[in-house]
Amino acid sequence: MSRWIERTRVEDASAVLRRAIAEGLFSKDTTAALFHDLGRVRARLAELAERFPEGTLHAVAIKANPVVELLRALVQAGAGLEAASFEEVRLALAAGCPASRIVFDSPAKTRDELAQALALGVRINIDNMDELDRIASSIGASEPPLVGLRVNPQVGGGSIALTSVATRSSKFGVPIERRAEILAAFEAHPFLRALHVHVGSQGMPLDRLVEGVARVFSLRDDIERRAGRGRVRAFDLGGGLPVAYRPEDEAIPLSAYVDALKGRIPGLFAGDLGLVTEFGRAIHATAGWAASRVEYVKQAGDERLAVIHLGADLLVRRAYRPDEWHHEIAVLDAEGRPKGGPTERVTLVGPLCFSGDVIAHNTVLPRIDPGDFVLLHDVGAYTLGMWSRHCSRGLPLVLGHDGDELSVLKEHETPDDVVAFWSKSR
CATH class of the missing domain: 3.20.20.10 (Alanine racemase)
Structure with a gap:
């Protein structure tokens, strides 16, 4: 299969998550993290270079995923960057992109x-x-x-x-x-x-x-x-x-x-x-996935609800336009291993204080228990870059994986970081 359309298998995501836990990058206090496959991104850039004439400028859309260390990896792999705002021009420069390879x-x-x-x-x-x-x-x-x-x-x-x-x-x-x-x-x-x-x-x-x-x-x-x-x-x-x-x-x-x-x-x-x-989307979307701990499971009327730490803050389009936007979901146990066993209907809800914060309604999954992980597929594009500040929750940890190597692309925001964001000056 061409890596252009390749997607992440549950087993592979599980292995990366377990490695992150073992290396202390996904600690006991970490509620959620996004993961990005840097090798897959580079392979897609290589295919672009192969399919298009030599000298073509492949300017990856920053709005798809604006994490500077990810942009830096793209630039180091030969990409230019496309900016939809002057702030994104500055992000491109911060990532080491030559001005002549930035498209505004x-x-x-x-x-x-x-x-x-x-x-x-x-x-x-x-x-x-x-x-x-x-x-x-x-x-x-x-x-x-x-x-x-x-x-x-x-x-x-x-x-x-x-x-x-x-x-x-x-x-x-x-x-x-x-x-x-x-x-x-x-x-x-x-x-x-x-x-x-x-x-x-x-x-x-x-x-x-x-x-x-x-x-x-x-x-x-x-x-x-x-x-x-x-x-x-x-x-x-x-x-x-x-x-x-x-x-x-x-x-x-x-x-x-x-x-x-x-x-x-x-x-x-x-x-x-x-x-x-x-x-942008074609480069990033299926190179990224997210894992959130399940904080609570409770019964509400006829529905079983699983409360996780990523919701309409990360998946804005999924929450507001569910018929148009979809993400496959898997369940891992508390150690990060794929969960089997009996299935049941469950509604996945996020952490925000409004009723529309629903990621999947009445969907069939292996039984979810508190402490398990919910795996959200294909979130590498138009997710973190559209992060909602509603309820002032901090941005999650972002990790890159490249073969067996893991790296921090962006640390999670602390409560102090959020206070600084909303303050008069920083």
Whole structure:
């Protein structure tokens, strides 16, 4: 199986958790931790390098998982980083990423942020024509870093509306139906030298992903007829390859995506363009999993409830949109070994003080007892980065595993850390 779509087996997670316990990283006082498979992440970057032309910049989306030590591991493995805010630009720099390999994509860049990004030499994808005017008034006669224009290909939404960004009225990019305005912008601004497209981060079928790239790529010839041959130097494909969270979901291998691009848009791989990708979920999601101790088990009416230490704080989308977001669940005993025996229906609830803090309702699992561990699969992306401060619970411990080696990627937050977060100054 390609490591691009590989998922964590319960037995492997159990072995890593037991090693963390034995080494004292997951102590008796640790209530929950996230684990990230660094070897799997590196293997996915290696496959990107193999499938795409040499020199392609693979800028991993920071918003998918912003832990600096994880970002550092990505950069050391050859990745660039994609920032959706200027704070994420700073995270990328803190992780040791060269400015020229940072892609700044925020749809709400301020004048000051644009000025700082230009001074740093960060790549910028412009979201709208007013932003283009701001850059034009800032650069003067100087040669800016690579600047591109995000174009909304208007291919429509996918199965999850909240993660679809290529509908006709999407807030992102310049709609492709404004083609004449796009061509005029490239003709008027010589510093505009790249195109950028992204259609969504989950729930998009393969054909729609490819169609989005094809529609924006079709602008290249028209731009170069107006503004000169060789004007478009780079093409940013975005990310968006979906992850199979459910066992019955069909995963899309990277090879299938690249083959579809080559079949539909052969000119994309002709070698005269610098390509950029912005994968995040596909890199991280199935490389991460979480383990929480079970604090209490109690009966409420006809339901048996298991109270754990990760809930709607970590799995925001799962709690609020359960029909759209899924995570497989397993049970380990108090020593971290897979639990068998009789099964029963149980509702998994988190630690937050509101009734919607439910991770799984009336699901069938091996019998859960206090002190056991609940294993949450595929939480490497859009979980910790979306952490909710409701009830002011601290961020959990984050550990990396790389073969037999374990490392701390981020220490858990203490109550003092949380007080400092909410205080006037730190």
